[in-house]
Amino acid sequence: MANWGFLGAGSIAGSSLAPAVHACRGATLHSVASAGPERARALRPLRTHTSYQELLDDEDVEIVYVALHNSAHRRWAERALLAGKHVLCEKPLGLSAAEVDAMIDTSARTGRLLVEAAWNRWHPRTRAMEDLLAAGSVGTVTEVTARFDGLAPAPGNYRHDPALGGGALYDVGYYAVSATLAAFGWRTPRVTRAVQEYWYPGSADRAAAFRLEFPGRGSAEIRCSLVGDVAEEFTVTGTAGVLGLSAPAFCAGAAPSRLTGGDGVTRVFPAVDPYRLMVQAVEDAVAGRPHHLVPLEQTRAVAATLDAVRSACGPAPVGVGAANGPLG
Incomplete structure (x- = not known):
C-alpha cells in the first residue's frame, strides 16, 4: 500500500491521474495540495493542503506526483526527493538536459525513485x-x-x-x-x-x-x-x-x-x-515488484x-x- 500526494490539481490531475490512482491496486490518494481548495477536494483525497510544502512535510505521503506548470517541475520534484518521497513528475521532466541531469543526481543522492510521467x-x-x-x-x-x-x-x-x-x-x-x-x-x-x-x-x-x-x-x-x-x-x-x-x-x-x-x-x-498502467508500474517499483x-x-x-x-x-x-x- 502506498500513499500518493499530488502537487497541483489541474486538468490532467483531475481527468487522468486521480482516477488512475483510485483504480490502482494498493494505491491511496492521500493528499492533494492546490491553491484552489475546491479543485483539490474534487480529486477525492483523504486530505487537502493549500501549501505544497505542507504536503511534502506529511510523513504519510510516500509518492508525490508533480502536476505543475513545466517551469516548476525541477524545483518541486527535487524538494519532494529531498523530503524522502518518490516522485512521478509530469513531462517534460525538466526544461533542459541540464535540469534533467540535476534531477537525476538528486534522485541518486536521496535513493528515491524519479519517473517522468510520459504516460x-x-x-x-x-x-x-x-x-x-x-x-x-x-x-x-x-x-x-x-x-x-x-x-x-x-x-x-x-x-x-x-x-x-x-x-x-x-x-x-x-x-x-x-x-x-x-x-x-x-x-x-x-x-x-x-x-x-x-x-x-x-x-x-x-x-x-x-x-x-x-x-x-x-x-x-x-x-x-x-x-x-x-x-x-x-x-x-x-x-x-x-x-x-x-x-x-x-x-x-x-x-x-x-x-x-x-x-x-x-x-x-x-x-x-495508460495512466493506470503507469501508476501501477510506479507502485510496483516502490514495492520492489517486477x-x-x-x-x-x-x-x-x-x-x-x-x-x-x-x-x-x-x-x-x-x-x-x-x-x-x-x-x-
Whole structure:
C-alpha cells in the first residue's frame, strides 16, 4: 500500500491521474495540495493542503506526483526527493538536459525513485512498437515522419507563456521526438533545419517544424502545433518495410488502436488506460515488484534533442510569425 500526494490539481490531475490512482491496486490518494481548495477536494483525497510544502512535510505521503506548470517541475520534484518521497513528475521532466541531469543526481543522492510521467510510453501499442523496431522489423530505419497537432490552449493557459515552459515543442512536440528517438535506437541526432511560430510577441511557440539527421542512418521530419487542427501521425520507413500507427498515433487509450508492422501484419490493441498502467508500474517499483519504467537516460535524450531544436530555431522574433522562415 502506498500513499500518493499530488502537487497541483489541474486538468490532467483531475481527468487522468486521480482516477488512475483510485483504480490502482494498493494505491491511496492521500493528499492533494492546490491553491484552489475546491479543485483539490474534487480529486477525492483523504486530505487537502493549500501549501505544497505542507504536503511534502506529511510523513504519510510516500509518492508525490508533480502536476505543475513545466517551469516548476525541477524545483518541486527535487524538494519532494529531498523530503524522502518518490516522485512521478509530469513531462517534460525538466526544461533542459541540464535540469534533467540535476534531477537525476538528486534522485541518486536521496535513493528515491524519479519517473517522468510520459504516460503514452506505458501503452501496450507503444511498447510493442518499440520492441518491433528494436528487433529490426523494418530493417534499418531510414526515414521517420511524425506530426502532432493539438488543441489550441485557452487564453491565459500557461502554454502561452515561455517563462512557464509553455509552447508546442515542450507539449505535443515531446511525443513526436520521443517516438522518433525510439525508432532510431535512441541515437543522438543532429538538427539540420528548425523553425518556430508564435501566437503573439513574447509568447511561447504555437508551432514548430524541424529535421533531425541521424549520422549513418537516416532522417526524420517532425511537425507539431497547438493551433487547433488536431492530427497525430507517425510512420517509420526502413530497408525491409514500413511501420505505421493508426490515429491517434501518440495518445491512444480511450479506443482500440492499431499498429501495422514491417511484416505487413496489423496488430489491434484494445482500449486501455495508460495512466493506470503507469501508476501501477510506479507502485510496483516502490514495492520492489517486477515493473516497467521509462529509463531516465531516455528522458534525458528527449530533453537534449529539444535543447538542440530550440537552439537551432534561435531567439523568438519581436513580431508575430516564424523565427527563421515560415513553416510551409
